[in-house]
Amino acid sequence: MDEAPRRIDPTTDRVSAALVLGCSPEQIGPCARCQGLTCRYGRNAQPVCPQCRAVGVRTGTGPG
Template identity: 65%
Template structure:
């Protein structure tokens, strides 16, 4: 079973967040929904963090409300 990564608080060091996300620190940015840290830039970028994606399915991401 895949484990969903929880919200990464924006006060967490970017290097530590990058290790959790499996990317480099320069790829880390803010989730526009919760302001937590996510792999925002570069290859395999996820603008919406894994925690927010778990709440709302990817097919609904970006869909008008």
């Protein structure tokens, strides 16, 4: 079974967060729900981080 996505703390440096998220450091920004880091800008942008999207799917509150 796959491990659930985890929140990336906002104090994490952008280069490390970009490596985890598979985007460039310039695309990193805060999650609209939890303020953790996500690929917020540019191509394939997601205003909600992977953890919040996974929670939304599990609880039926939607991805964003």
